[in-house]
Amino acid sequence: MKLPIINEQLAKRIVNCETDYLTSRIRSIGERSGNPEGVEIKQLGDTTAFYIESMPWGLFNSVKGFTQDDIDKLEEIIEFYDQRNRAFQLDVNPAGTNPAMFRGLTEKGLYQDSFHSVLYGLPRGELPNLASNITIRAIEDKADFDLFAGIHCVGSGMDIIHKHHFVNNNIGLLHRPGWKLFLASWDNVPAAVAVMHIGSGSNIASLTLAATAPEYRRKGLQTALLMWRMYEAYKANCELVVAQASFGSSSQNNMERVGMQIAWTRSVWVPLK
Incomplete structure (x- = not known):
């Protein structure tokens, strides 16, 4: 079996997989009795915004699945985090973008802060031959x-x-x-x-x-x-395995060594203020 070529449809499936697992993970934290960490998940169109009051780190205060189709939701996304006095990061994948969307991000005071690698590969049909240790x-x-x-x-x-x-x-x-x-x-x-x-x-x-x-x-x-x-x-x-890693990191290198390939490099946007 050959690794499928990336197209808009496959890219959307891969993005949805990441959103699904992060939703499940963060929801599991919010399901603790009384929601002590202050978890909130807000759905705006096809975009999902995550917030955890006790965890200021980017992963737990991130926006996933954002595309040009939800540019009209951008102001509401920003307001969601402003009301909670929380910085956030918004992931932009190449699929589902256009120049007007990027202009909109800039006009609303966001800028590109970094890159992140998205990788994909095929499952392995044989049990790994592990080192004796x-x-x-x-x-x-x-x-x-x-x-x-x-x-x-x-x-x-x-x-x-x-x-x-x-x-x-x-x-x-x-x-x-x-x-x-x-x-x-x-x-x-x-x-x-x-x-x-x-x-x-x-x-x-x-x-x-x-x-x-x-x-x-x-x-x-x-x-x-x-x-x-x-x-x-x-x-x-x-059918596939997918993962994300900091660009050029040891994690990305390990994934490539086992046969995974870079599907694309996404950009990470954050508020200027």
Whole structure:
């Protein structure tokens, strides 16, 4: 099977997959009793705006799926974040754009801040041949999830004392429909984690979060987890695997090494003020 050529229709499906998994992930945080993190998800046409009061980072205060068709919603999007005194980022993918849309973004006080890579590839039909030091298994219970949260925490550059935040804000993914979590060990020591999401009715697997404990980096763990998830996608009868990464990053490099290709590079826009 050959990797399909990117066109407008396929691009829209890939964008929708990212929006779907982020919606599911952020909704799981908001479903905690009393919504303690202050999650809000606002739908404006085909565009989805995410906000988490306790988490000021761009991913959790982002706008996904925006195209020229929703340019009339731009003022409402900006007002949504202004009312919450929150900076935000708006993703612009090449499909569904025109010069008038870019002029509109500029006229409303947004500017392009950065680029981000969108990659896609084919599932793998064979179980990965892992290095003898590496083992991978699914995360299936709360004890495993505690390991997941610890690795996610330190792999994100945080002190382990903050692990409870990673437990609280990700435990909703355990056994959530469409989600699979994996733990990789190095010489039987838990060392890296990764996540995959397949939306309801979708045949595209999103390779989402991945993290490695600092002392276990550069050992091939993330490459192994990529291949493992590509095999899991094959078992789930997926047509494609997709992922996002900072342009030119080690994550992008790892994805390319296992056969994924850059579908496009999107631009990230933010308010000037």
